[in-house]
Amino acid sequence: MKFMVILKGDDYCELGSLSGPILTEMARYNRALLKAGVLLGAEELHPSAHGARVERSHGQSIVVQGPFVEPGGLVAGFWILKVASLRDAVEWVKRCPLAKKTNARFVIRRLYDFGDFGAEHAMDLEDRIEPLIAA
Numbered sequence: 605m606k607f608m609v610i611l612k613g614d615d616y617c618e619l620g621s622l623s624g625p626i627l628t629e630m631a632r633y634n635r636a637l638l639k640a641g642v643l644l645g646a647e648e649l650h651p652s653a654h655g656a657r658v659e660r661s662h663g664q665s666i667v668v669q670g671p672f673v674e675p676g677g678l679v680a681g682f683w684i685l686k687v688a689s690l691r692d693a694v695e696w697v698k699r700c701p702l703a704k705k706t707n708a709r710f711v712i713r714r715l716y717d718f719g720d721f722g723a724e725h726a727m728d729l730e731d732r733i734e735p736l737i738a739a
Contacts, residue, residue: 605714606644607685607693611702612709613678618651618671629701637685642696648681690714 637643649655653671660666672678687693693712702708 605687605689606717607687607690608713608715609683609685609693609697610679610711610713611681612711613649613652613680614707614709618653618678626701633700636699637683637696642685642687642692644684644686646681646683649679652678684715 634643634646637646651671655670655672657668657670657672658665659668685693685696687696690712697703697710697712700708700710703710
């Protein structure tokens with residue numbers, strides 16, 4: 605099963621990238637995920653001041669430039685893990701150095717697999733995604 609682990613943003617992520625000893629600890633953690641064969645991808649996001657939000661309402665697009673004021677609602681980064689169960693994903697997150705910070709919050713969500721949509725839809729989805737991957 606694949607899970608996305610979402611690191612929810614807080615003040616530390618809005619100030620910019622983490623620095624010092626925590627970076628070393630995070631690099632060690634990410635290497636452990638790789639060595640265990642569970643890490644499929646991971647990224648840290650720039651502060652919201654460098655982003656925008658597009659909202660659709662009544663057929664109109666509204667673009668809001670960052671920074672955004674709801675740090676607890678922002679995404680600071682993510683990991684994609686391939687593990688046997690939600691319990692395994694939780695155990696890996698509990699090992700994350702940021703989990704030791706009192707203000708670090710993680711959301712773990714299972715990703716859909718083609719098979720989750722049934723055999724007839726799985727082929728249709730593969731046909732649609734193939735050109736996107738090749739691009």
